[in-house]
Amino acid sequence: MELLSAHGATLLFYLFAAVVIAGAIGVVTLRNPMYGALCLLATFLGVAALFLLRHAEFVGVVQIFVYGGGVMVLFLFVIMLVNLHRLREVRMFAGTAPLAAVVATLLVGMLLWAVLARPALVRAGDTAALGAIGGEQIGNPQALAWVLFRDHLVAFEAASLFLLVAMIGAVVLGRRR
Amino acid sequence: MTLGAIGTGHYLVLAAILFGIGLVGILTRRNLITVLMSIELLLNSVNLNLVAFAHERGDLTGQVFAVFTIAVAAGEAAVGLGILLALFRMHQTTELDRARELEG
Numbered sequence: 001m002e003l004l005s006a007h008g009a010t011l012l013f014y015l016f017a018a019v020v021i022a023g024a025i026g027v028v029t030l031r032n033p034m035y036g037a038l039c040l041l042a043t044f045l046g047v048a049a050l051f052l053l054r055h056a057e058f059v060g061v062v063q064i065f066v067y068g069g070g071v072m073v074l075f076l077f078v079i080m081l082v083n084l085h086r087l088r089e090v091r092m093f094a095g096t097a098p099l100a101a102v103v104a105t106l107l108v109g110m111l112l113w114a115v116l117a118r119p120a121l122v123r124a125g126d127t128a129a130l131g132a133i134g135g136e137q138i139g140n141p142q143a144l145a146w147v148l149f150r151d152h153l154v155a156f157e158a159a160s161l162f163l164l165v166a167m168i169g170a171v172v173l174g175r176r177r
Numbered sequence: 178m179t180l181g182a183i184g185t186g187h188y189l190v191l192a193a194i195l196f197g198i199g200l201v202g203i204l205t206r207r208n209l210i211t212v213l214m215s216i217e218l219l220l221n222s223v224n225l226n227l228v229a230f231a232h233e234r235g236d237l238t239g240q241v242f243a244v245f246t247i248a249v250a251a252g253e254a255a256v257g258l259g260i261l262l263a264l265f266r267m268h269q270t271t272e273l274d275r276a277r278e279l280e281g
Contacts, residue, residue: 006182009182009183010181010182010183013183013187017187017191020191020195021191021194021195021198024195024198024199024218025198027198027202027211027214027215027218028198028199028201028202028205028206028211028215033208033210033211033214036210036211036214037210037214040214040217040218043195043218043221044217044221047221047224047225050188050191050225050228051224051225051228051243053183054188054228054229054231054232055232056228056231056232056240056243058240058244059224059228059240059243059244059247062244062247063224063247066247066248066250066251067217067221067247067250070251071217071250071251071254074254074255074258075210075213075214075254075258078210078258078261078262079210081262081265082210082261082262082265082271093205093206093207094204094205094206094207094273094274096204096205097204097205099204100200100201100204100205101201101205103200103204104197104198104200104201104204105197107196107197107200108193108194108196108197111189111193111196111197112190112193115186115189115190115193116186118186126235127232127235128235129235129236129237130231130232130235130237130240140240143237144237144240144241144244147237147238147240147241148241148244151238151241152238152241155245159245159248159249162248162249162252163248163251163252165252166251166252166253166255166256167252167255169255169256169259170255170256170258170259171259172259173256173259173260173262173263174259174262174263176266
């Protein structure tokens with residue numbers, strides 16, 4: 001079952017965490033949105049790898065397909081469409097930057113405090129349950145499909161309706177008058 | 178050198194940092210494209226939490242909701258970029274400060 005030793009998994013976590021953080025910082029600080037989008041791609045792929053390390057194989061692959069494929073292509077298309085060198089971003093940051101830094105620092109500090117203060121885990125969950133239904137090992141995608149289509153069918157249909165509405169909305173907004 | 182095993186706490190700390198970076202991006206940047214990308218960072222950090230807790234509890238529901246979040250994020254990106262294109266056609270800019278009116 002376990003392909004990686006615990007040591008290797010730990011090493012990979014820190015590697016991909018570094019990729020995620022570096023990509024995120026690049027998104028926020030780089031002036032050119034094209035470079036920002038490529039940093040965002042690095043973050044998406046790093047997050048997908050972290051999903052794989054947590055036995056979320058299906059979510060990881062969906063992350064690569066939807067974010068690395070669909071959303072990234074959308075961003076790149078729009079960046080090319082708006083013809084960047086006609087836009088000189090004089091000031092990169094709004095005047096509220098110091099206030100925003102304070103707010104973000106406080107929020108992250110609060111989150112970290114909550115994480116570090118949370119009680120130690122009494123009983124670790126059974127990670128084999130992430131790829132099994134009724135005790136039978138059938139793999140993560142199949143087990144996820146069981147939970148999705150059996151327990152959350154209404155939410156699934158609502159999501160499809162939401163995507164239809166979003167698609168129509170995007171077409172209407174992007175229409176040339 | 179020995180490294181400890183990665184627990185849920187590691188993921189929560191990473192997600193908190195990622196959320197903070199994305200929040201700074203949303204609050205400070207003036208370019209709408211960058212703001213939309215920062216929103217994607219926030220959604221990704223939430224997904225990290227969901228998957229980490231699903232792993233901790235051995236419960237697939239967290240992963241199912243991560244999939245829902247990804248679907249919602251895709252719709253949000255499509256509509257947000259549509260708004261951006263409409264703004265660009267009207268004002269020839271992607272800067273948020275210049276978007277002051279609802280109808281052009």
